[in-house]
Amino acid sequence: MQLNQNRMPIYEALNNFKKERVVPFDVPGHKRGKGNEELTNFLGDKCLAVDVNSMKPLDNLCHPMSVIREAEELVADAFGAAHGFLMVGGTTSAVQSMVLAACKAGDKIIMPRNVHRSAINALILSGATPVYVNPGVDNRLGIALGMSLKELEKVIKENPDAKAILVNNPTYYGICSDIKGITELAHKHGMLVLADEAHGTHFYFDENLPISAMEAGADMAAISMHKSGGSLTQSSLLLLGPNVNEGYVRQIINLTQTTSGSYLLMSSLDISRKNLALHGRDIFEKVRSLAHYARQEINQIGDYYAYARELVNNDTIFDYDVTKLSINTLDIGLAGIEVYDLLRDEYGIQIEFGDIGNILAYISVGDRERDIERLVSALAEIRRRYKKDRAGMLDHEYINPIVTVTPQQAFYGEKYSVPIGESIGKVCSEFVMCYPPGIPVLAPGERITKDILDYILYAKEKGCFMTGPEDMKIENLNVLK
Template identity: 40%
Template sequence: MSNEFKNLVSVNIDEIPLLNSLKSYSERDIDCFDVPGHVKDQGVKILNQYFGEHIMRMDINSSPIMDNVANPNGVIKEAQKLLADAYKADEAFFITNGTTQAIHAMILSTINPGDKVLIPRNIHKSVINALILTGGIPVFIQPEFDDYLGISLNISPQKVKDIIDKEEDLKAIFVLNPTYYGACTDLKEIINICHEKDILVLVDEAHGAHFKFHKELPPSSMEMGADMSAVSIHKTGGALTQASALLINKKSIDYKKVLQSINMLQSTSASYLLMASIDGARANLILNGEQQLSQALSLAKYAKDRLNKIKGIKVLSTELIEKDGVKFIDETKLCINVKGLNRTGFEVYDLLYKNFSVQAELGDLYNILVLVSIGTTKKNIDNLIKSIEIIASMQSKEELFKQIDIKQINPITKLNPREAFYSAKESIDIKKCVNRICAESIMAYPPGIPIVAPGELITQEIIEYIELLKENNAYLTDMKDKKLETVLVIK
């Protein structure tokens, strides 16, 4: 490694074993007769021009020198151990198809056909799909709800205890911590409640990859004793998109079965660019995370203070801690309520991007969500504030924004997701599908939380909510009929 490169990264090469090995390997004069077919920077010049020759040379396949993620014994194993140490886990696995794959592997390695899993209703669709793969049976728990924001918060320990006392044969609980909007439950208390009855605690920590690296952020799940955690290093940790990790506590989890499950789901040609980006992002979080996250928290507070001075705008974060089911809040996530502008969050989301080149994380009926991360600058924040100030001054539609009574949908499960997936199906008019069993997932994306999932009864309330989202131009996905005039149901 050149001195110039050492100075650039400011990291001891022993602290980035995979990233360093990949760079060194790419610089060697090797005659490659293996895949990928572009053969470093030799075959596809247009990709060299757009991605850069360095990237193309580092896009390699497994080799004896570079280890193999399916059975790591060399540099990948070393890098995964450093990742586990960073998160206070016993073992860590690199995942290259996002936290969706990590969640699938988590559930596949712990849940057998017929096992019951306690899951909140505001889970990501990947959890339902994992139950289709395994034959596990969902037992739903409703998270708490914020009427002003119109969003689900998190589950309360008391509700967990009440359900566990009734459902004595639960195998595991799946906890979303944090939620998409940054709400964290009292996870430590839930872990204590569940472990007293030998119930595994599996955590979707997709949006909490940064928690471990700053004391003012919520505590991370492995620190609190969770059995498994799926972490999106790319979302808030700085790795490349799709780079994720699965963390385990070996006292309760079978390492070999987890690796076997990952190998069933993950490509045998897992991307070294993605894996090495985890290595580099982890090193950055250890070395620079506290400083960068302090800056992010400071910018988030600044944005909140400024935005709350705009007529029609209300930003809530720490206030939510007073709500049931919320022990901590990730203050780097700003839930900006815009209904005072007589506009939906969907409208404001679109206006920000189309008129001001500002990309929010999502819009819903009442809010937009923006993430302040380790890469956010004050210029970014000032552009956001200025754009919302201009939107607030724009004339909205003449009729007042209709205050909608958003209620939580309490699913009625008729079939487990796997049974529904393999049952005979038919498409019928959406207006005629009340009291039929749904055979597909319907959701607004982001965040990808099912409004109705396979095996659940379609009620009039669900149809009305779907029609409401359609009227307000929500991006609905996963259904067979993209216009959602028909719904796939069980025959």
């Protein structure tokens, strides 16, 4: 049956509800904003009027039977999935639901080590055992790449009892693995394929971009609608392929997702899905064009390198997301995070992130050519004013970890705190990462080496926002006894 993508069932139900002028003797306690004047003045009457609780006319996110159910069906139709769930805990919640649905305690899951912390958090919750495929590394850019099909095949043969394979589609930098080849290989060996598509919402609406997980035949995909899809922060989707039990996955989601689903987040998903279904192709054509223009201009400045599909090697870089404006900064003698700070502090430009050698400027339909020109001129001026010799700079983002115990065993194991400088050789029991992107430098269960410690101290010195450990100053680390 052809569904009408013009429909926005949650949005429509909320508008009808507003017209009824129902007197609220339920939660939330601000009572459509009347009880919190400051909040109402800040967010506005329209927002507070639809910050409501589940009720019969508005359905229930945990057990949808009417308008939310219809919104989910429209999501599945728009994304070419068998089923779609509205997620109000961000893509973190969607990634964790995928892993928890695929793996029980003791089960193996194959994944690249450059996964978002949410995937490793899911291993702590589930007790599943990770089998890491070390991604390729681009020595010039210093970034982790995708999974090699040949390397993955070797890992599958060594671990035929693994239940699932998790794939980044794409990485934060825009790098794509051969997800179709991975899916065919996984299914041949009876394994599920889970795709972290936090940065790949747009793949579903533009045939000039890399293949989406659902089109590649993956079993589950976590989608950050709030990143490139236009919905409110924290609103995401979980998509299922035809061979996954929808009822069981909903039970898994309901283990951790709130029973008070935000109608602000859900309606933003509803509206954004309609917008992408009807106009996505035009939207992302514009985004591609803006990113291409930006790359051309930046590469003419000198020393910066804004990279794209020329990196493709049909292996660890099977494809590239050309909407990503990833820029290597090492040749101007500045770490990415230093350029990030200068752009914000000196030029009033906020980009997505900076790390040791790269920055990412997130481009969307909301950007204009003059915004790109302002970014380009700021980068040119930073080069002119701050360029220095790159000698002594750390030039790699990714270090292969030495895994000694599972994340769950390490996280819940007996531990003690040591000064970070005395931690070499010990097994870490917590996370250390730069955020964003939120990919752990150290995860629970991994041995602390001199290379890793040097990286952490260098990243701290350069101004990376380090997160994860119990000690907020990151002067001490918890290690296993």
